[in-house]
Amino acid sequence: MTLIASTWYKLKKHRFLFEELVKRDFQKKYKRTILGMLWSLLSPLFMLTVMALVFTQFFGRSTPHYIVYMFAGNLVYSYFKDATSGGMGSLMANAGIFTKVNVPKYLFLLSRNVSALINFALTLVIFFLFVAIDGIAFSWRFFLLLYPIVCLVVFNIGVGLILSAMFVVFRDIQYLYDIFTLALMYFSAIFYTIDSYAQNFQILFYLNPVFVYITYFRRIVIEGTIPGVYIHGLCALYALVALLIGGFIYRKYNYRFLYYV
Amino acid sequence: MNAIELNDVAIRYMVGDFKEIGMKEYVVRRLKRDYHVKEFWAVDGVTFSLEKGSMLGIIGSNGAGKSTLLKVITGIMEPTRGKVKVNGTIAALLELASGFDGDLTVRENTYLRGAMLGYTRAYMNEMYGSIIEFAELEEFQDRPFKQLSSGMKSRLAFSIASLVKPEILILDEVLSVGDGAFRKKSEEKMREIIGGGATTILVSHSTSQIREMCDKVLWLDRGKQIAFGDTPEILDRYEEFLAKKAKKK
Numbered sequence: 257m258t259l260i261a262s263t264w265y266k267l268k269k270h271r272f273l274f275e276e277l278v279k280r281d282f283q284k285k286y287k288r289t290i291l292g293m294l295w296s297l298l299s300p301l302f303m304l305t306v307m308a309l310v311f312t313q314f315f316g317r318s319t320p321h322y323i324v325y326m327f328a329g330n331l332v333y334s335y336f337k338d339a340t341s342g343g344m345g346s347l348m349a350n351a352g353i354f355t356k357v358n359v360p361k362y363l364f365l366l367s368r369n370v371s372a373l374i375n376f377a378l379t380l381v382i383f384f385l386f387v388a389i390d391g392i393a394f395s396w397r398f399f400l401l402l403y404p405i406v407c408l409v410v411f412n413i414g415v416g417l418i419l420s421a422m423f424v425v426f427r428d429i430q431y432l433y434d435i436f437t438l439a440l441m442y443f444s445a446i447f448y449t450i451d452s453y454a455q456n457f458q459i460l461f462y463l464n465p466v467f468v469y470i471t472y473f474r475r476i477v478i479e480g481t482i483p484g485v486y487i488h489g490l491c492a493l494y495a496l497v498a499l500l501i502g503g504f505i506y507r508k509y510n511y512r513f514l515y516y517v
Numbered sequence: 518m519n520a521i522e523l524n525d526v527a528i529r530y531m532v533g534d535f536k537e538i539g540m541k542e543y544v545v546r547r548l549k550r551d552y553h554v555k556e557f558w559a560v561d562g563v564t565f566s567l568e569k570g571s572m573l574g575i576i577g578s579n580g581a582g583k584s585t586l587l588k589v590i591t592g593i594m595e596p597t598r599g600k601v602k603v604n605g606t607i608a609a610l611l612e613l614a615s616g617f618d619g620d621l622t623v624r625e626n627t628y629l630r631g632a633m634l635g636y637t638r639a640y641m642n643e644m645y646g647s648i649i650e651f652a653e654l655e656e657f658q659d660r661p662f663k664q665l666s667s668g669m670k671s672r673l674a675f676s677i678a679s680l681v682k683p684e685i686l687i688l689d690e691v692l693s694v695g696d697g698a699f700r701k702k703s704e705e706k707m708r709e710i711i712g713g714g715a716t717t718i719l720v721s722h723s724t725s726q727i728r729e730m731c732d733k734v735l736w737l738d739r740g741k742q743i744a745f746g747d748t749p750e751i752l753d754r755y756e757e758f759l760a761k762k763a764k765k766k
Contacts, residue, residue: 272641273632280629284620353616357633358592358607428539511595514588515531 266360273359277367285371296375300334301382311447319449321478324383324390328473329446331376331383336412336466337437339372343416344423344430351517361513362506365416373409387477397476403491404472410495411465417502421509424516444470465494518604520685520716521567521590526599528585530559559585561740562599567733569604572717574731574748576724576755581737583720587687590718605684605716608634617670619663623654626662630677644680651706652676653699672699679706686710686717704730728752 267274286292307326316322346364347354354361388394422429444466450458461467468490475483533554534546546552560582567573575583588594591607616633617626627648631641649655652672657665665673678686688707707730711717721727727734727748734751736743744751 269635270632272636272638273629275638276625276629276632280618280621280625283625284618353633355588355593356616359633425535426538426540426543428541432540512531514594516536 270360270363274363274367277363278370281367282371297378297382300330300379303334304330307447315448321390321392324387324392324478325449325474326447327383327386328477329444329470331379332408332470332473333441333444333446333466334379335372335376335408336415336469337441338375339369339412340415340419341430341433341437342372343368343412344419344433346416347420347513348424348427348517355514355517361510362417365413365420369409369413369416372412392477395480397480397482400482401473401476403488404469407491407495408469411469411498414495414498414500414502417506418498421502421505421513424513440464440466443467446470462490465490465498468494518569519566519602520569520571520604521718522600522602523563523565523590524600524602526560526563526586526589526596526601527558528560528582528589528594529556529597530585531556558740560589560596560737563735563737563742564599565733565735565742565745567716567718569716570711570714571733572711572719572731573733573735574727575718575720575735575737576722576727576752577737577743580739582740583737584689586737587689587718587720591687603685606635607685607687608678608683617662617674619661621662622659623649623662623665623673624658627673627677630674634678634683648673648676648680651680651702668696668699675703675706679703679710682710682713682715684715686715688717689720724752724756 286296304323304327307330308323311326312322319325343365346368347361350361350364353359354364384394419429419433443461443464445461450461453461462471468487472483472487472491475481475487531554534552535543535554538546543552563586565573575586577583585594589596589601590603592603616630618629621629624645627645628638628641631644632638636644649658652669652675654665654669654673657669662670678688704726707717707719711730719727719731731748733746734748734755735745736751736755744754
């Protein structure tokens with residue numbers, strides 16, 4: 257509890273710095289162009305179009321609301337990838353700052369996550385547009401989506417903390433992570449359903465946190481049901497485990513990072 | 518009251534093959550037993566206390582541990598042994614032009630640096646005009662930072678740190694930047710800050726500058742504390758030491 261309180265106090269104390277870092281990351285990412293921002297919105301839509309063209313023939317007939325089904329998968333996966341890949345370099349890129357000024361090092365990761373989150377929020381709006389066009393009625397249950405979103409934000413921060421620390425030690429982690437995320441995409445059932453697998457094999461998919469978050473979205477939006485206790489538990493569990501490991505590494509290596517940069 | 522108190526502070530530093538190697542390289546070197554990590558004491562047994570409002574000069578040749586010591590005082594590093602006690606807010610300028618972002622404008626960098634030094638937005642809004650004026654960069658406010666000359670960059674860095682009245686100001690080789698006119702201006706500014714009660718630590722290779730400005734001097738050599746005390750006495754010894762060293766060569 258005191259740890260949370262002290263972190264909160266630090267965040268409040270460094271609010272101005274945090275805001276300036278967010279501003280900087282935003283400006284650098286989009287290079288002060290409207291098109292830059294638009295582009296990062298367009299790229300998931302572009303991906304979606306390609307997938308729709310290719311896979312509708314195979315899976316589209318048996319899966320209801322197939323476009324929304326794929327969009328839900330893409331939405332969650334893209335946010336995860338965007339936040340974690342972007343967050344990986346955040347500590348290293350700011351070595352010039354934290355070796356000269358005493359600031360909490362996780363601020364750099366958090367500020368990168370903010371721009372990924374804003375991107376996600378914008379894509380989410382387009383997602384709901386697709387939902388409406390596809391003739392799915394909005395219900396109060398949609399508000400429950402806040403739960404997996406909050407879990408996903410925490411999960412991404414946790415994974416980002418772990419990756420950014422690893423990146424300082426081993427720079428080649430970025431190439432491995434690219435391969436990893438590609439594999440993860442195929443294991444996340446973004447464009448197929450897991451129904452065709454045997455029951456006990458299906459359970460294995462729940463070992464993938466990204467799949468769990470995607471499933472929550474699909475249950476609420478497409479199936480119109482509220483996921484069970486297990487899914488709720490898994491959402492929170494993955495988020496907390498990632499955050500705890502990441503937080504632990506940052507605490508332990510707080511001063512040692514300096515040797516590596 | 519003492520602003521800064523160091524008691525037997527020692528810092529162990531790591532250097533070696535772990536830096537910027539890939540995973541493959543790491544495994545290969547481990548297998549070949551060609552993986553070396555060396556640990557050494559960058560600072561070893563430094564003890565002094567500095568009264569509020571005084572100005573300390575730190576002297577010593579390259580690699581004496583001056584910068585590492587400053588990092589411990591500012592809290593960027595943790596002492597491996599010993600205790601550091603600091604009373605008051607610190608504004609530190611370690612290696613001037615670093616920490617700025619070349620792609621951002623001068624204005625954005627000023628705010629970012631102000632934020633790093635722990636000031637509030639309201640305070641920066643209030644001080645921004647005089648910071649730019651002091652750095653003589655009025656015409657460059659919306660230019661990307663990378664377009665500035667190195668002298669301009671250090672002028673800006675100095676202006677931000679000095680105009681915002683910290684309780685403790687740490688300057689690492691700061692005054693040796695800028696042209697003659699700006700140097701004079703910045704030295705005056707420093708005196709004003711010290712006059713206003715700020716405790717200051719200055720690292721410099723210029724003994725004349727330290728003699729002129731500091732009332733206390735800390736002399737380090739290869740991490741060890743050679744002497745700490747009043748300026749004239751220590752500097753005389755230091756200059757004698759330098760002269761001897763020059764003769765030996």
